[in-house]
Amino acid sequence: MKILDYLKKPVVTAALGLIVGLFIGLVVLGWGVWPVHWTNADPSSLRPDLQDDYLRMTIDSFVKNPVNELAIQRYQELGADGPAVLDRIRAGYPDQNAILNFVSVVHATLPTATTTATPKATATPGSGPAPAKSGALTSILIIVGAIILFAILGFAVFKYLIPHFRHTTSDSPANRARDITSQAVMTDYSASGTEQPIAQFMTTYVLGDDLFDDSFSIDSPSGEFLGECGIGISEIIGVGEPKKVTAFEVWLFDKNDIQTVTKVLMSPHAFNDVATFQRLQAKGEPFLVERGKQVVLETAALQLVATVSDMEYGQGAMPEDSYFERLTLEIAVWPKTLTPPA
Numbered sequence: 001m002k003i004l005d006y007l008k009k010p011v012v013t014a015a016l017g018l019i020v021g022l023f024i025g026l027v028v029l030g031w032g033v034w035p036v037h038w039t040n041a042d043p044s045s046l047r048p049d050l051q052d053d054y055l056r057m058t059i060d061s062f063v064k065n066p067v068n069e070l071a072i073q074r075y076q077e078l079g080a081d082g083p084a085v086l087d088r089i090r091a092g093y094p095d096q097n098a099i100l101n102f103v104s105v106v107h108a109t110l111p112t113a114t115t116t117a118t119p120k121a122t123a124t125p126g127s128g129p130a131p132a133k134s135g136a137l138t139s140i141l142i143i144v145g146a147i148i149l150f151a152i153l154g155f156a157v158f159k160y161l162i163p164h165f166r167h168t169t170s171d172s173p174a175n176r177a178r179d180i181t182s183q184a185v186m187t188d189y190s191a192s193g194t195e196q197p198i199a200q201f202m203t204t205y206v207l208g209d210d211l212f213d214d215s216f217s218i219d220s221p222s223g224e225f226l227g228e229c230g231i232g233i234s235e236i237i238g239v240g241e242p243k244k245v246t247a248f249e250v251w252l253f254d255k256n257d258i259q260t261v262t263k264v265l266m267s268p269h270a271f272n273d274v275a276t277f278q279r280l281q282a283k284g285e286p287f288l289v290e291r292g293k294q295v296v297l298e299t300a301a302l303q304l305v306a307t308v309s310d311m312e313y314g315q316g317a318m319p320e321d322s323y324f325e326r327l328t329l330e331i332a333v334w335p336k337t338l339t340p341p342a
Helices: 002-007 010-033 048-064 068-076 079-090 096-112 132-160 162-166 173-183 268-272 274-281
Strands: 036-039 122-125 199-206 213-219 225-237 244-254 261-266 285-288 294-298 302-313 324-335
Touching: 010 132, 048 068, 048 079, 048 096, 068 079, 068 096, 173 199, 173 324, 199 213, 199 225, 225 261, 225 268, 225 274, 225 302, 225 324, 244 268, 244 274, 244 294, 244 302, 244 324, 261 268, 261 274, 261 294, 261 302, 268 274, 268 285, 274 285
Parallel strands: 261 285
Antiparallel strands: 036 122, 199 324, 213 225, 225 244, 244 261, 294 302, 302 324
């Protein structure tokens, strides 16, 4: 639900759309479906094995057409890779005399030879294999694209998920709720002769905690997992922020049961409004919230008692007693074999 709440924000949706669009445009379409291919690249841009083939063909051509200037020009097109390519093919070339003649011509005239300009490489879509140097360009583009994507994502997280980070500030609703919870005193059931519950929790909602959703694990005294319970926002009233909560859901999950039991705690306005009452009734049995009131939830092996320890309704431009300013709930759980307090 929290993720869905974030996605409902138009700016967050736009940021995510931009990220997805960049990924599809750059990675899927730009590098996958319609990649850029290079034509008219000089031999110095070829892979080493293709450079070897190029020089072999150059020497073959020189044997049949011994034009020194043409041989020098073709050798120069290999650039700084020329000597290394010549060394690689020298031993395996079938006509060693041709190699010696080519080397003598190239090495004798190369220092004074004039370099012939070669056509610059041009990029055209889908026309021939990409040269080796295009791999470096692709890597650079990938790195730049990744940096842009992470920058946008980081900005979106920091800027538009800020309600989550506000929970860490000292005056946030969540922290005020924790302060209230820490000062609340839990019921000592043993003082009244009742068996102590196997699990006992206290939780508080404060207006402004729009992501309120508290859950607790229920374990046996030996540490065995028995189930979970919790409370979350069920219904709000009005529009705008902060959300004005008019009903909460208290739920109990039992690992030995097939379904989660839910009951709805409602403000007087929600409880007395027929449409709201009927709508929330589908989520669970409705209860009117009153200070000190207890709500019991039962499953196959567990019994939960939720006690309204404290509460206050909000005051504002809304119907009277329609939303909660504050709610503190004590939750106690017993095994089904024990009897909870009346």
